[in-house]
Amino acid sequence: MFNEKTLKECKEDFLRDLSFVCSKSDLNDLRSCYIGKKGKVNRHFEFARGNREFLGEINTTIAEIKSLLHSKMQDIKSASVQSKLEKESIDCSLPSRPLLFGGRHPLVIVANEIITIMNSMGFSSVSGPEVESDFYVFSALNVPSTHPARDVQDTFYLSDGRVLRPHTSSVQVRCMEKMGSNPKNFPIKICSFGRTYRNDDDPTHTPMFHQIEAMMIGEKVSLANLKATIVFLLKTFFMKQGMQYRFRPNYFPFTEPSIEVDIKIHGKWMEVLGCGIINSKVLDNLGISTTKYSGFAFGLGVERFAMIKYNIPDIRDMYSCNIPWLSHYSEMCRRLDR
16 A cells, blocks of 8 residues: 555655666656656555545655756756767868758658548548647547546646647547538548647657547448548558457547557557547537437557657657668658658
């Protein structure tokens, strides 16, 4: 059982481990270990329900750990800069670098390919703002303020109450709000792409990432339509004749029934996207008749599709501004897509 004593021990362990950290990667690992989603400190929340005093102690401990991590990061950066200044020297006699021609980033290549596939099935490309109100991001999607799904989609909050969107489903809400009142707009078939933000940071997650979501609403839209669309997308994108995939039940507040889709990679099943039939409450919230219309929606992470297709081990490398890395994967994408 987790209690005040084990929380105190966690903090003492953290201070001990922090004293041995000397690099940014070690510091990121330490952050995930203690205050990540399944970190040692955050696990105390499971046993603090109804105990406001204990909850306060947990939040205070997290705040102290974040402050210590920030201070340690500044120390590491200062030491790194100082070390570089001491080691680096400029040789003005060296010739200038040759002019290099860049290539498309793997994320751009993957996003364009997925959008092209969706467009070929009649889905129109749409976009929306990255800074959204609570209504478009949560409330309209059947995620009220007390819903636990908000913890899973923890994002960044602005001082005026708005948030950085944790998913591009807000674009779907805006389209339903704008087009759902006119019967001439049905069936609605849209595909959205854009940046999204969540409070994550590990080898497979970053605070900022890219999503592509698709939605179809019309008369007699069913799971069969959803499955056919997703299977066509997966087979076309990965171009593997014998690719194995599976649909398994899950839970999302904005779809019912909800489904996770996995594909088999190197003998192991890996989740690639979530989908389902749009919850009738979502349609009701936006004034769309649930007796006449139904729909499906699905969303996928562009980074995950890129990592699988091009065998990229760490998602954070995509944002490292490492020119040799970018050149290597840009050339690989061109070679594989020929």
